Amino acid sequence: MPVPAHDMTDTPIHYRLAPIDLAGHRCEVTLTIDNPAPDGQIVSLPAWIPGSYLIREFARQIERIEARCGRRKVALTKLDKHSWHAAPCRGALTITCVIYAWDLSVRAAHLDETHGFFNGTSLFLRVHGQEHLPCLLELVEPDSRQIAHGPWRVYTSLPEARGVAGAARRHGFGLYRAPDYDALLDHPIEMGTPQVASFTAHGAEHEMVFTGIVPGLDLARIVSDCQRICEAQIAFFEPRTRRAPFLDSAERYVFMTLVTGDGYGGLEHRASTALMTSRNDLPVIGNPEQTDGYRGFLGLVSHEYFHTWNVKRIKPAAFAPYDLARENYTRLLWVFEGFTSFYDDVFLLRAGVIDRKAYLKLLARTVAAVERGPGRLKQSVAESSFDAWSRYYRQDENSPNAIVSYYTKGSLAALGLDITIRNGSAGKRSLDDVMRLMWRTYGRDFYQGRMQGVAEHEFAELILEATGVDASEFIARYVDGREDVPVRELLATQGIRTQPAKPGLSPSLDVRLRAQGSDVVLATVYEGGAAHRGGLSALDVLLAIDGLRVGTPAAVDALLARYRPGQIVRIHAFRRDELREYRVRLAEPAEGEPVFFAG
Ligand SMILES: [Zn+2]
Helix, strand or coil, X not given: CCCCHHHHCCCCEEEEEEEEECCCCEEEEEEEECCCCCCCEEEECCCCECCECCCCCHHHHEEEEEEEECCEEECEEEXXXXXXXXXXXXXXXXXXEEEECECCCCCCEEECCCEEEECHHHHCCEECCCCCCCEEEEECCCCCCCCCCCCCEEEECCCECCCCCCECCCCCCEEEEECCHHHHHCCCEEEECCEEEEEEECCEEEEEEEECCCCCECHHHHHHHHHHHXXXXXXXXCCCCCCCHHHHCCCEEEEEEEEECCCCEXXXXXXXXXXXXXXXXXXXXXXXXXXXXXXXXXXXXXXXXXXXXXXXXXXXXXXXXXXCCCCCCCCCHHHHHHHHHHHHHHHXXXXXXXXXXXXXXXXXXXXHHHHHCHHHHCCCHHHHXXXXXXXXXXXXXXXXXXXXXXXXXXXXXXXXXXXXXXXXCCCCCCHHHHHHHHHHHHHCCHHHCXXXXXXXXXXXXXXXXXXXXXXXXXXXXXXXXXXCCCHHHHHHCCCEEEECCCCCCCCECCEEEEEECCEEEEEEECCCCHHHHHCCCCCCEEEEECCEECCCHHHHHHHHCCCCCCXXXXXXXXXXXXXXXXXXXXXXXXXCCCEEEEC
């Protein structure tokens, strides 16, 4: 039902989202600007979505766009790949877009007869010069003949437009309200018929929404585990008040999870998160086993929830505010992603969801992942942060040789700083104190008009202020420099010992293999390794070793187990469609994960 215009006079910008063609994945978004700029109004769609540092050019999914001034059509001139200029209009200017929404990820929009998932960055044009103004969003229910099951309900942390005619009720279609454009973009919307559960953590409401077919989903178990994680994190940042951070923007926090066969990922928002997970990773009613997959799902929940503080409110200065038209460069993603990766597992432990042994196993896996990549010796985590846009988010077959992950090495830097601070303060201080200082200084009032972020070179000073420990040498060597964080030595000071990795059984080609149809492809050839020295290249198709066909990565391993390191094998491979032959001297078996244990 259309909403009468006179009800919306205090909010001069209105958006209307209507799913119009579910089978064709199209929605119509109408933007009405009550007071367009007198010399013509510029509008644009973001080029990227905060939290995912890649230029995605969402405007390429706009199929049709037109502008009207009252009933009159007005000229719309395209200025660049994502901006338009509407000719001057006295009175309200209306811009209507038809947008294609068929991106199965947490980053864009996805619509079919079973559900709709929408990020504002894919839908809502920015009104240049009026970004600070409040706006209304009307969500329109799809035609019941187009949906598979109904009725659909709405799940979002965006507040309903209370007190306005046509306001949505909780989970309903109708009007929602955002205090400004930045907020409008930061509350994604799920609509459909998902499985839903809710809980409170220190009095604050949380909702868990699972879209996709999941038989036997053990919601009660998920709720119980997630509640413990959320309570532990809230008490960590606000030990005295235990106030949840999102209450500055919303009444509740929403976990919206899209369940698929093999998905994994998440994107953080100020009062919600969009997750993707594999069906097989979710617990089944009646089976209390804690699988690796379920631990991974809980780690994802913990990670995205920690971002509610660390990156959604404590931010690098480069993100305060975001410039959504272009890359926003910062050398600090090792803090915002790396520390979040460190604390996601730490909070599984502190919440009692996993035990110490399981935690040390996760840590060992991270250490092994970092040490496997020769790229860590070529790029620092500060450089990796800066280059996220062109390198970390655009990985190829050579990435392990060329770059380091600010997630994994960033989390080891966090661990190293934590232990360095503990040792330097006779156990009185830790990285926790640094997080809480950043929260008080930058995070707590971020959306209350104190929009200020952490400066690029401020981090050592923050540590000194919070703990009295000078970590500048640590940062120079392991963050700005490319040295390996001495994890084993540092853990030993905390009474945690290390057993060397148990090597695998088969001598190694020093490659990462990938099955591709019935072929085995060299996904990565590690620099300086056996295959590299023998002349093989990434993307070569491995056919036979000493004349024996290899059909799967497991078959390669099984065959190599018949050899010893140092032996030379004859390898046939296709490069493009040309058959080649190489002689490769086999290397020592690849190192497995180290084992960390207390005592
Ligand atoms: Zn993250």
